[in-house]
Structures are given as structure tokens and as C-alpha cells.
Amino acid sequence: MWGISLSCEIADFLSLIKGLSQQLLSSENDWILYRLDDLAQIKSGYSGTQVSYQTPYKVSRIETISKHCIDIQRIGYVECIPESYRLNVGNILFSNINSIQYIGNTAYLDKDYGLYHGMNLLRIIPNTTIVRPRFLHLLLCTDWAINYFQTICNKAVSQASINQTALGKSRFPIPPMSVQQQICSMFELTERKLDNEQEYISCLQQQKRYLLQKMFI
Template sequence: MFEPSLYQPLGNHLAVARNGTTQSQVQFSTEYPVTRIETIADGTINFGKVGYLAAPAEGYELQPGDILYSHINSIKHVGKVAQYFGEKKTLYHGMNLLLLRLDDEVDKRYLFHYLNNHNARHYAQKECQKAINQVSLNTGQLKKLSVFTPPLSEQRLIAHILDALDTQIQKTEALITKLEKVKEGLLHDLLTRGIDENGRLRPSPEQAPELYKESPLGLIPRQWEVKRLGGLIDGIDAGWSPSCSDVVPKEGEWGVLKVSAISTGAYLPHKSKTLPEGLSPIKEIEVNSGDVICVRANGVAELVGRTAYVFSTPRRLMLSDKTLRLRAGEGLDPLFLFLLMGSASTRKQIASFISGSSGQKNLSQNQINSIQVKAPSIEEQRRVAGALSSMASRIEKEKSARDSSATLKAGLMGDLLTGRVRVTPLLEKAQATSPA
């Protein structure tokens, strides 16, 4: 329920609102770190992206609870905030970020969350003064921002709820990062040692040199061979790039993948464009589950040859002209083919094909066919692919949990920070169950 009496201008709760020190920064580290615009780029105080002063800037030391506000930036980033918790003994407030120091009538974490929500960011983008390369929001305009300010007890409970979700999201992010590193190490072992008939990684060459042999790609298990990729795939399908509107196709509409749908190494079907009315689709290049798709051409050399495996996909998406589909033959597992395309030896060969070229880098079908790859038996390929698939599934499960928490948080921010949903019943329940 909207309660106008609980909305107040932000300026009513600011003890300090000012820009930072104009003292010149030096090009070397000192004991006087100072904030810069990029210090808060990710919504936290990043001490790896601070500047340094030659001497202290008296009166500009940040205090725990201070909020840094990006008031001069691109339209996309204006209104970003981060909060200082006193992580470092001293951090000075630099230019081009506003310092917001709050009075005691508002909870510091609550106001941080309020400034970090969609409505506050939208206000900054709407009220800022626009120039050619950047925008700016003056302090006076920022102070006019209308803030929902329920009683302090309610503010603290809202902040506690949102902080708990932040903690949960951060822990899940940390676990995902850890699992990604484990996956990277596992991938290396799988493509150098493989998995024996008992479902176990073979001992390393140092532990059991008799299990390995020399090859053009270095030591490989004795049961493996080195073959040309062209002898293992059934063919390569090229795509099509008609002129399309940059709009993601709706369900049932035909679309064409962008290169960015593949170039991260993960299949991202939402990176696609809608096929215009009047153009007939080429059904033969529709993307299907189980496809292995690689980047044929790109201006960035590192992205050429980047490959994604299609675990699942919406219907009616087609390959673009700058992508290729590699069709695995009977003796090649498609998921193992995906792993081979991302291996260090394959990446090295692709780099040699495109070295020296300028501008757009291209990978030809003949070059792909000539790539030398490690070739275990189809049974072992499936064991290797299965091991990696299990790890990938766990990572995706954690990513889904993270995204669910982020969605829940966004919904709660929209409800709790506007008064649309009040936490008063929770407070009343807590008070009723507390001992007298």
C-alpha cells in the first residue's frame, strides 16, 4: 500500500554529500589509497582498482557505512553505488564519486540497498545532464530523490533480509568459481590421461610411464591414436547471415544466431536475431540439440575456433554465416568433439592458421579438417564426456540456484523498498514471541 507520509527526500538524511579530494594522484603505491570511478565498478569497494596519494588528504578519510555514488559516468553506469565497511585502515575519497554520509535516522545498509535498486538507478538516468561521452547528476538533484523511509526497525529488517540474500548469492558465486577451476583441471587430465575401463583416471606419465607413448601431440595413452579431424567428422555445415532486426525471436519465430551465442564457449540461444518477414528459413541449418558449433570468423583472434556444445535449444534458430556446425562421425562422440576443439593442442593449431592475418580472422573448413586430435576409442570418449558432463551439470545447478536467488532478491527489492509489501507482521510476530 502506497503511504506518501513515509517518503522523504534523500537530502533529509544526508549529513555529508560532497565530491572528493582534488589532490593529485601518483603513479606508484603509497600508504594513502584513494578511490577512483573504477573502484566501485562492480558495486563493491575494489581495493585492486584504487589510486594513491603522495600525502594524506586530511578530512577526506572514509568512515564505515559511507556510500560512494557514481554521479559522473556513462548513462549505463551512472547511479552505481558501493559501501565502505572499514576493510582498510584508511581509504581516501577521490574525485568523480560523491560521498554520501548518512544521519542516524536511517539505517546505512537499508539506504545502500535503496540506492542500488532499479528505481533509484532509473531516477539517476532520467535526471542526469547528458553530454557526448558521459552524463552527470548534480548533488542538488540527487538530494531530491524520494526515499521510502519506514521506521528504523523495519529498515533494519529489510536490510537484514537483502543482506542474507546477498551473502547466499556471494557464497554460490564463490562455489561456482571453485568448481570452474576444478573442471579446468579435470578437463586437462581427461584429455591427457583419459579414463580406463574401470572408470578411473589413468596414473600420470610420471607415475606409470609404461602406459604412454610419444605422438605428434606429445605423450598419449598407448591405446590412443592421433588422427586428422577430417577423418573423424562426417562433414561441416556453413550458416547464413541475412539482414535481420536486432530483436530476439519470439517462440515460434525463425531466427539467426549471433556469433556471441557461441564465442563464450557456452551455447547462448538468446543471442539471436529475428528473421524478417518475407525471407524463407533454411531448415537444413536449424540448430539441434547435440550440435557442435564453432566460430568461423571474428575480428578477435582468440575467438576464432571457439566452440560450444548444444545441450538444448529452442526450435527455429539457424546457424549464422560466421559459424560452422561440425558433424561427428560414427567413431566420434559429439561432446568429446567439443572437448577436443577447446583443447590446448587444437587451440595452438588454430592460432597458427590465422597468425599474421589482419582485420577479420577466418578459419577455413580445410584447416579444420587438417587439425590433429587425440583419438581414444568411442567407449573411452563417452566415459570422458560423461565425467565432464557430470561436473558441468553440477556447475549449471549452482548457477541456476544463484540466478533464482538473484531473481528473488530483485522481486523483494521491488516490494520491500517501495512499501508495496511491509515487513511489519514479521516485526510484530518477533515482538510477540520475545520474553517480556
């Protein structure tokens, strides 16, 4: 039964993202069109030298968001860094220098990781009077947005890039706050259910390994 349930939750999540993509492409809605640089501040990361040993100052790297979430096992360290670079809950990290297939990768700061903003990622700080941070992150994850970013990026032999100015000119239709809240609530419910299902699967796999070990002792 858990397999069917997990499949349903994944389908719900994909349906939500697909629905957002369709809404972005639709001209028959009352959503207001905003430039990204009106919806959020876009900032570059700290360019100071990273060190090969651990310090109290953890900084993000490209690899930190390679799984579309914050991977605290894949970070760097610096000797010191201004407090203004500290990442806050609701910030979004955006991959703007990478292989073309990874341009537009994002990660949402869902909690305080004690992490600072390192180089080669942009930091998007949503204007919460216009857009909910989680909703903006969902928009950035749609196929429409990712395809757009990969179309406008500057392509070189080994990597591609988007500068802050070009990214800031990206335009997104934004609904009223009440609609944003409904969409975010649906997403967060689906996300929690997925996490619970995956934890259950992990427990079953551990039990399976334990039973197999006992069978051959």
C-alpha cells in the same frame, strides 16, 4: 542441486529489490518522505593530483565502483590527503560524473579498506538516526532510483553529471527502523548465501580443470 539453489537465491535477491521499487512507487504506505540531503551528508572527493606509483594513501576512482562494489585493484594514489577524506564503514560512493548508463552506480563500504575519497565520485554519509546505511544503499540500487538519477542528470556529448544540489533534492520514502532492519537482514542473508554458492562453484571449476589436466598427462 547447487545450480537450482543459486538460481533461487538470485530470484530472492531480485524479488527484494523489486519489492523495494514497488514500495517506493506506492502511495498507500506509512513510510515518511525525506530528501536525500536530510538522510545523509553528500560530499565531493579530494581533487589533489594523483601519482603513478604506490603510496600509503589509496584513493577511490570511478573504476573503483564499476562492479557495484569496492574493487581495491582499481584505485589511485596520492602523496598526502587530509584524514577527513578517509572512507568509513557504512559510507556509500555514488557515480555522479560518467556515461549516462553508469550514472547512479554505487558501492557500499562494507568494511575498512584503508581507502580515501577521490575525485569524480560523491560520498554519501547516512544519518543513522533516520536511516540504516545498508537500507539507504538498497534504495539507491532500485530501478526506480537509477532511472530517476539518469532522468535528472545533465547530459553532454560524452558524459552526464548530477550536481550535489540536484542529488540532495531526491526524495525517498523511509520506513521505521524495525522495518529497515528486517529488509537489511533479508538482504544480508541472501547475499551470504550467494557468496557461499559462488565460492562452491569456483571450487568445482578448479576441480574440473585439475581433472582435465590429469586426463591428458
